[in-house]
Amino acid sequence: MTEPEPIASAPMVGLAAVILAATLDEPRVLTVPVAGQGAGRAEGLPAGPLEPAHPTLERGLRAWVERQTGQSLGYVEQLYTFGDRNRRPGGEDGGRHALSVAYLALVREARPAADSAWQSWYRYFPYEDWRAGRPPSLDALAARLEAWAAAAASPEEGRRRLDRIGLTFGAAGSGWNEERVLERYELLFEAGLVPEAGAPDALAGQAMAFDHRRMLATALGRLRGKIKYRPVVFELMPPAFTLGQLQRVVEALSGVLLHKQNFRRLVAQQGLVEETEAVTAETGGRPARLMRFRREVLLERPAPGLRLPSGRAG
Amino acid sequence: MTEPEPIASAPMVGLAAVILAATLDEPRVLTVPVAGQGAGRAEGLPAGPLEPAHPTLERGLRAWVERQTGQSLGYVEQLYTFGDRNRRPGGEDGGRHALSVAYLALVREARPAADSAWQSWYRYFPYEDWRAGRPPSLDALAARLEAWAAAAASPEEGRRRLDRIGLTFGAAGSGWNEERVLERYELLFEAGLVPEAGAPDALAGQAMAFDHRRMLATALGRLRGKIKYRPVVFELMPPAFTLGQLQRVVEALSGVLLHKQNFRRLVAQQGLVEETEAVTAETGGRPARLMRFRREVLLERPAPGLRLPSGRAG
DNA sequence: TCAAAAGTGTTATCCTTACACCCATGT
DNA sequence: ACATGGGTGTAAGGATAACACTTTTGA
Numbered sequence: 001m002t003e004p005e006p007i008a009s010a011p012m013v014g015l016a017a018v019i020l021a022a023t024l025d026e027p028r029v030l031t032v033p034v035a036g037q038g039a040g041r042a043e044g045l046p047a048g049p050l051e052p053a054h055p056t057l058e059r060g061l062r063a064w065v066e067r068q069t070g071q072s073l074g075y076v077e078q079l080y081t082f083g084d085r086n087r088r089p090g091g092e093d094g095g096r097h098a099l100s101v102a103y104l105a106l107v108r109e110a111r112p113a114a115d116s117a118w119q120s121w122y123r124y125f126p127y128e129d130w131r132a133g134r135p136p137s138l139d140a141l142a143a144r145l146e147a148w149a150a151a152a153a154s155p156e157e158g159r160r161r162l163d164r165i166g167l168t169f170g171a172a173g174s175g176w177n178e179e180r181v182l183e184r185y186e187l188l189f190e191a192g193l194v195p196e197a198g199a200p201d202a203l204a205g206q207a208m209a210f211d212h213r214r215m216l217a218t219a220l221g222r223l224r225g226k227i228k229y230r231p232v233v234f235e236l237m238p239p240a241f242t243l244g245q246l247q248r249v250v251e252a253l254s255g256v257l258l259h260k261q262n263f264r265r266l267v268a269q270q271g272l273v274e275e276t277e278a279v280t281a282e283t284g285g286r287p288a289r290l291m292r293f294r295r296e297v298l299l300e301r302p303a304p305g306l307r308l309p310s311g312r313a314g
Numbered sequence: 315m316t317e318p319e320p321i322a323s324a325p326m327v328g329l330a331a332v333i334l335a336a337t338l339d340e341p342r343v344l345t346v347p348v349a350g351q352g353a354g355r356a357e358g359l360p361a362g363p364l365e366p367a368h369p370t371l372e373r374g375l376r377a378w379v380e381r382q383t384g385q386s387l388g389y390v391e392q393l394y395t396f397g398d399r400n401r402r403p404g405g406e407d408g409g410r411h412a413l414s415v416a417y418l419a420l421v422r423e424a425r426p427a428a429d430s431a432w433q434s435w436y437r438y439f440p441y442e443d444w445r446a447g448r449p450p451s452l453d454a455l456a457a458r459l460e461a462w463a464a465a466a467a468s469p470e471e472g473r474r475r476l477d478r479i480g481l482t483f484g485a486a487g488s489g490w491n492e493e494r495v496l497e498r499y500e501l502l503f504e505a506g507l508v509p510e511a512g513a514p515d516a517l518a519g520q521a522m523a524f525d526h527r528r529m530l531a532t533a534l535g536r537l538r539g540k541i542k543y544r545p546v547v548f549e550l551m552p553p554a555f556t557l558g559q560l561q562r563v564v565e566a567l568s569g570v571l572l573h574k575q576n577f578r579r580l581v582a583q584q585g586l587v588e589e590t591e592a593v594t595a596e597t598g599g600r601p602a603r604l605m606r607f608r609r610e611v612l613l614e615r616p617a618p619g620l621r622l623p624s625g626r627a628g
Numbered sequence: 629t630c631a632a633a634a635g636t637g638t639t640a641t642c643c644t645t646a647c648a649c650c651c652a653t654g655t
Numbered sequence: 656a657c658a659t660g661g662g663t664g665t666a667a668g669g670a671t672a673a674c675a676c677t678t679t680t681g682a
Contacts, residue, residue, distance in 0.1 A: 010324045011325070011327045011364055013325045013327065013411070013413065050325055050411060052410060052411065054411070056397065057395070057397045057411075057413070078394060078395065080392060081371070081392065081395040081415050083370065083371045083415075096366060097327070097364060097366065097368070097371075099327065099371070099415075101395050101397075101413075163613055166613065167612070167613055177616045242634085243634080243635090244633070244634075259672075259673080260633095260634090260635095261635085261636085261637095261672095261673090261674090262671075262672065262673085264634090264635075264636095265636095265671095266671090281680085281681095282633085282680090283632090283633085283681095284631075284632050284633065284680080284681065284682085285631085285632040285633025285634065285679075285680060285681080286632080286633055286634045286635080286678065286679035286680050286681095287633095287634080287679070287680065288633080288634055288635090289634085289635090298481070299477055299480065299481060302491045307671095556660095556661085557661080557662090558660070558661070573645075573646080574660090574661090574662095575646085575647090575662085575663080575664095576644075576645065576646080578661090578662075578663090579663095580644090595653085595654095596653095596660085596661095597659085597660085598653080598654065598655090598658075598659045598660065599652080599653065599654080599658085599659040599660030599661065600651060600652035600653050600659080600660060600661045600662080601652070601653065601660095601661080602660080602661055602662090603661085603662090621644090
């Protein structure tokens with residue numbers, strides 16, 4: 001009656017890494033060149049097949065990343081297993097499945113090696129960066145999305161599309177929600193507005209090979225959510241940093257500006273950081289005290305993180 | 315330099331489903347018998363290999379579940395891909411990897427079919443049920459965990475173990491955190507206190523085949539977290555229900571009792587439900603108004619859910 | 629002297645928590 | 656009458672958001 005165990009046919013299993021860092025005020029992702037699909041070279045994520053020699057999935061991932069980029073990974077967590085879309089090559093493989101287990105990694109230093117390169121992740125998602133106010137490209141995107149909704153087969157379908165647009169791109173009830181990165185990308189994909197889906201221009205951002213941009217979107221959404229209840233930002237910070245630097249990194253990740261005073265108070269009274277003796281001279285203005293992450297906070301609070309204090313202000 | 319695409323060797327890929335329901339006051343999981351490892355039959359989750367005929371992972375999962383249990387699934391989300399532990403059969407397969415992509419499914423009705431059976435999930439995690447106060451088995455477990463910490467190779471390792479015990483089982487700072495189901499299970503596993511790891515008795519709950527109990531722990535933790543910011547509880551409720559029923563289901567999921575008045579206010583003012591005209595006679599006491607889920611809340615609030623109003627009270 | 633960034637303090641407001649209490653039905 | 660669960664109101668406390676303001680450096 002019952003099968004003995006989830007044993008399998010012979011699918012292809014790949015490993016892929018979304019490796020993020022935050023140097024200066026820019027959030028970065030590590031990319032490698034990929035022999036082009038059709039025309040020339042494309043950008044992609046470090047990736048490779050799972051091999052029998054790999055002791056675990058995660059160890060296999062680390063091996064591939066070191067080999068392709070020279071980067072060694074610290075914090076690593078599993079993101080999602082992709083297998084449903086753009087991953088069945090049709091007849092050529094006799095219908096074999098192609099899965100890809102994607103991981104999120106956070107690193108401190110950004111030493112690019114071999115062919116790899118660090119890119120700002122807003123290169124792939126320009127409309128996700130609200131630090132300088134509402135991105136102008138959103139107006140054009142919104143217009144195209146509404147046209148897509150209007151072109152729906154039935155009125156109900158049109159209404160559903162409008163609801164989704166409002167939900168993911170704001171306008172509905174509560175405005176922009178920075179965590180819905182993946183939902184926005186999938187909506188643009190369905191509407192045919194991303195280059196991967198055949199859009200003529202790059203209004204919705206730079207394309208990536210295969211479904212790597214979907215993986216990146218998944219990673220950004222996850223990270224934007226996670227900084228609120230886990231102190232993962234510090235995986236991106238040097239051992240000592242100023243509160244201003246910390247704030248700029250959080251702003252870079254979340255894509256929105258924060259209220260300075262409240263951010264400082266929040267960080268301080270949550271016990272996330274402690275002072276060091278050192279101060280730094282720095283770019284213009286009064287020297288700032290250097291802080292370090294307070295590891296003990298993990299034992300004290302149930303969900304220590306940076307509940308973003310909303311408002312935009314200097 | 316760069317490999318063309320995450321293409322693979324020949325691992326075995328399985329699909330597994332944690333199917334949850336809430337009938338009356340008990341939270342349930344759907345299990346199937348598994349031809350025993352060693353001695354007799356064990357309980358397991360519905361599962362089966364990914365096959366070339368499956369159009370997507372999720373469709374493959376639905377097919378396996380219907381075939382093994384007769385249950386058709388509504389809400390389904392991917393949980394995690396397990397592959398690192400208990401999943402390399404050693405020499406027999408020449409070192410092939412065995413992965414398992416686990417899914418969480420929520421269903422309304424509990425019609426058992428074939429060999430499958432609904433079990434209370436606290437059968438597998440008795441210490442997770444705090445509805446009748448602190449479970450007595452926790453005292454014995456805590457004693458064994460402390461013995462495990464004391465038996466560490468080095469003092470630092472002993473301290474680390476104590477920290478983890480405090481963090482996952484309470485005592486540290488903030489007491490019991492109902493979301494850390496997986497972390498608790500993994501700690502018990504490492505300490506050798508679960509039957510799967512060879513513990514002599516079932517103090518830490520009933521065993522399951524393979525790593526299925528780990529999957530169940532992952533599912534419970536995810537669900538306990540998710541009800542706080544997504545209205546997933548309603549996937550478990552009938553179309554019309556009383557606020558009392560809703561509260562009892564939430565309590566069953568989270569394993570803690572809630573404060574009645576605040577729960578009602580919360581649900582009401584969040585706009586999660588709306589009244590129907592009907593009332594129900596019910597078990598003892600004044601007849602209650604029947605409510606239904608307000609679907610529009612999805613469009614209105616960024617994260618509609620049931621932020622548990624802490625305290626235990628009638 | 630001024631710009632720029634660091635850093636401190638205070639107040640209004642909202643949400644959470646807790647407590648007290650009334651209502652309608654079955655036994 | 657009373658037990659049981661349904662249902663409403665309100666006051667105290669804490670966290671958030673917004674505001675105003677001082678300090679210390681470099682140009």
